Amino acid sequence: MKTFVPKFVWFDGKFVKDTEANVSVMTHAIHYGTSVFEGLRGYWNSKNLYIFRLYDHIKRFRNSGKVYSISLKFTDKQIADAITGLCRKNNVRESCYIRPFYFVGRYGINLHVTEKSPTHAAVVMFPFGDLFNKNGISAGISSWRRIHDTSTPPLAKMGGNYLNSILATQECKRNGYDEAVLLDQLGNISEAPGENIFMLRDEKLITPPTSSSALEGITKNSVMEIARDLGYKTVEREIPRTEIYFSDEVFLTGTAAEITPIISIDGKKIGTGKVGKITQQIRQTYADITIGRNKKYSHWITPVY
Ligand SMILES: Cc1ncc(COP(=O)(O)O)c(C=O)c1O
The missing domain is CATH 3.20.10.10 (D-amino Acid Aminotransferase, subunit A, domain 2)
Incomplete structure (x- = not known):
């Protein structure tokens, strides 16, 4: 039985309701796929929630954007705090999936993406069990x-x-x-x-x-x-x-x-x-x-x- 509804997301530095985390239809990522993401798991052991290899995920998160000069305008610590903070804000007390992502925002049809192109960053999460049948x-x-x-x-x-x-x-x-x-x-x-x-x-x-x-x-x-x-x-x-x-x-x-x-x-x-x-x-x-x-x-x- 699911016990938490992910009421909050983290969007550009703030915890907000997901309906309040809005972007324009001119968002570059929607047109050209200029988004970077990670997937992490939080594991609940009936006393605490543990994020698996948090900083290794954040390292890959930043490296991915580097390839395309898409800037993550937050420090590793800020992203880590966004992830753990969002778990607390949603009062997560069961295993969950956590999805941080960042993407190019309003940038017209310009394919010359640089470190200066506008970007947004967000973290969402939801309850999550087994993806596949564990019996094979x-x-x-x-x-x-x-x-x-x-x-x-x-x-x-x-x-x-x-x-x-x-x-x-x-x-x-x-x-x-x-x-x-x-x-x-x-x-x-x-x-x-x-x-x-x-x-x-x-x-x-x-x-x-x-x-x-x-x-x-x-x-x-x-x-x-x-x-x-x-x-x-x-x-x-x-x-x-x-x-x-x-x-x-x-x-x-x-x-x-x-x-x-x-x-x-x-x-x-x-x-x-x-x-x-x-x-x-x-x-x-x-x-x-x-x-x-x-x-x-x-x-x-x-x-x-
Ligand atoms: C294409 C692809 N390969 C491999 C993996 C496994 O990576 P990880 O173990 O870091 O989740 C993922 C998931 O992130 C993936 O999307």
Whole structure:
């Protein structure tokens, strides 16, 4: 049962009702996709709400805008305070999704976006549970290729990039799969529309590098560290499409998806066709960390109250 209604949003430095956070139809971002966003999760452990890797998200938030010279006119501390402050203002006492974003405002049809172009920044949030079935999902390789660093850089988390993700998602749903997996421009495995991907072969965790058009995922980075601590080898390398069919386990990582097992790809069973043992072990460790049950990683979580 949902206990909080997100009455307030943060908009350009103030907490206001969402109906009061208005922009003009001349907003550049609506016309050209000039927006930057992040997705974070807040985890409630029945005593406190913890934001997972708050400052790592803020770092990527700022870096994304840098690529397009879109200015975030607030300090990291101000954004962090906006996020934790908004949780308090909405009296959030359950797990939630938090979406900070900034975008080019009224700038006509001018494509010469510079650091001086007008921008707005906002944070919204809402209650959020599981994105996918935790017992495993099916995936299909998309015929759409992932965007590439030579055209629309996938490492910048821009609103416009998700048009590519939408095409792949529409196609996979049409074909009856739960989620898409995209190939990069060379035909190697890249990532899912909103998640990084890992495969396990002979107890070694393998994930595509950023040069395969994969986002620098914060969950991916967390999983790499957790897996190494649990004694598994991890490697970032190109994965040819066919190799993923041979893997013992496959899972997606992302703030929204957390750690989601893939149990079939293109109709071919992965491993036993059930959630893999190592996926489960990593997922449990990750879940404990997010609610403050693993002191070793307490630096990854920021308490709200
Ligand atoms: C395209 C894409 N890849 C990967 C991820 C996973 O990143 P993270 O783990 O930082 O949420 C996301 C989500 O932010 C995404 O949108």
